[in-house]
Amino acid sequence: MxxxxxxxxxxxxxxxxxxxxxxxxxxxxxxxELEASMEGIPLTQGKRWSMVLDMxxxxxxxxxxKDGCKECIIACHxxxxxxxxxxxxxxxxxxxxxxxxHVFPDTPNQFIDxxxxxxxxxLMCNHCFNPPCVRVCPTQATFKRDDGIVSMDMHRCxxxxxxxxxxxxxxxxxxxxxxxxAPKELNPDYPTNPAYPERSMGVVEKCNFCVELVAKGxxxxxxxxxxxxKVNALNFGDLDAPESNVRKLLREHYTIRRKPALGTExxxxxII
Amino acid sequence: MYDGxxxxxxxxxxxxxxxSPFFYNAGKAAKAPDPQLTExxxxxxxxxxxxxxxRESHFSLLDEWRHTAVRDGERYYTAYxxxxxxxxxxxxxMDCHSNKTKFCDQCHNYLDVDPYCWDCHIxxxxxK
Ligand code: SF4
Ligand code: SF4
Numbered sequence: 165m166x167x168x169x170x171x172x173x174x175x176x177x178x179x180x181x182x183x184x185x186x187x188x189x190x191x192x193x194x195x196x197e198l199e200a201s202m203e204g205i206p207l208t209q210g211k212r213w214s215m216v217l218d219m220x221x222x223x224x225x226x227x228x229x230k231d232g233c234k235e236c237i238i239a240c241h242x243x244x245x246x247x248x249x250x251x252x253x254x255x256x257x258x259x260x261x262x263x264x265x266h267v268f269p270d271t272p273n274q275f276i277d278x279x280x281x282x283x284x285x286x287l288m289c290n291h292c293f294n295p296p297c298v299r300v301c302p303t304q305a306t307f308k309r310d311d312g313i314v315s316m317d318m319h320r321c322x323x324x325x326x327x328x329x330x331x332x333x334x335x336x337x338x339x340x341x342x343x344x345x346a347p348k349e350l351n352p353d354y355p356t357n358p359a360y361p362e363r364s365m366g367v368v369e370k371c372n373f374c375v376e377l378v379a380k381g382x383x384x385x386x387x388x389x390x391x392x393x394k395v396n397a398l399n400f401g402d403l404d405a406p407e408s409n410v411r412k413l414l415r416e417h418y419t420i421r422r423k424p425a426l427g428t429e430x431x432x433x434x435i436i
Numbered sequence: 437m438y439d440g441x442x443x444x445x446x447x448x449x450x451x452x453x454x455x456s457p458f459f460y461n462a463g464k465a466a467k468a469p470d471p472q473l474t475e476x477x478x479x480x481x482x483x484x485x486x487x488x489x490x491r492e493s494h495f496s497l498l499d500e501w502r503h504t505a506v507r508d509g510e511r512y513y514t515a516y517x518x519x520x521x522x523x524x525x526x527x528x529x530m531d532c533h534s535n536k537t538k539f540c541d542q543c544h545n546y547l548d549v550d551p552y553c554w555d556c557h558i559x560x561x562x563x564k
Binding site: 307309310311315317318319355358359360361362363364375379 | 507526527552555556558
């Protein structure tokens with residue numbers, strides 16, 4: 165395409181204005197190319213771990229108990245030495261709950277079904293097929309594995325928190341303090357798992373889809389906990405295998421995902 | 437030379453101060469590192485590498501382990517003698533060498549290196 169000097173300076177000016185450089189600046193001229201470059205992260209082939217959360221079973225169990233059910237959350241946080249800071253501002257969340265309206269902000273309406281209204285949904289990292297957190301991480305501390313799990317290399321994290329800004333689901337937490345200094349009264353037996361490391365102050369962390377357990381051929385800790393109480397609401401499986409448990413569930417049920425319009429392609433599906 | 441005496445006295449004091457640590461420590465050799473093996477380590481007889489390799493390059497091995505285990509998901513290591521080990525400082529190394537102060541710290545302190553492994557990895561409890 166022909167670009168004269170005047171036009172070039174104009175583009176350069178806009179590029180600086182928007183904080184873009186190099187290839188991105190040229191992409192202003194050719195919008196199609198920008199989309200193409202978005203595929204820059206190698207989208208892995210082969211296995212694709214995912215989870216189908218049957219919220220009907222989960223909510224039923226939560227309503228059965230007096231204080232709801234927190235089995236999956238307890239199991240995960242014990243497995244990964246996630247401390248309780250007793251302060252929501254410092255909370256480290258790998259798996260947590262929030263109201264339906266907050267989880268699926270695009271769907272609710274004034275007259276929404278009582279079955280989901282204000283109901284606590286289970287949340288964790290979506291292990292997005294197109295993870296924006298991976299795109300922004302300057303050190304590649306956050307990366308996507310060949311099996312689709314969005315993992316973190318804690319040795320590399322510099323705590324810049326770009327990933328926290330990039331993740332549209334609030335799946336990431338920052339360690340404002342040294343986890344070992346978390347209040348003892350709230351964490352009497354911390355560290356809870358001597359086989360898993362802790363973190364240090366100033367790194368970001370999130371759900372790792374239990375890579376350490378999957379490597380041993382075990383289901384993630386939350387899935388095991390849910391199965392243990394015979395609720396079986398969490399289903400972990402390979403989306404790439406047409407006959408897998410998750411593919412079967414997806415074929416047979418209507419499922420929704422969080423903020424699908426963003427194009428992150430979450431690998432977590434909710435049956436409601 | 438003006439004030440020659442003062443300058444020379446000043447120089448002597450200066451050099452003396454500079455060398456004072458040498459005089460202070462003269463005759464006292466720094467305690468040589470003395471890494472101890474636990475009973476379990478002694479019994480096992482072999483480590484994941486030869487004694488020489490581990491002494492000189494255990495950090496390279498650990499670096500390779502963390503990279504391949506975390507990033508490539510290869511969690512098992514085949515040792516020089518064909519034995520398979522789970523790649524983990526915390527679970528595998530520290531299982532035998534559960535005496536960090538008498539093993540790791542011996543040389544690390546002597547050489548004044550301060551590896552940050554222990555910021556996150558849990559140190560096994562040691563009997564005093
Ligand atoms: S949910 Fe957030 S942290 Fe998890 S992969 Fe997607 S963007 Fe990354
Ligand atoms: S905080 Fe850590 S993981 Fe997140 S973008 Fe920065 S270096 Fe990457």
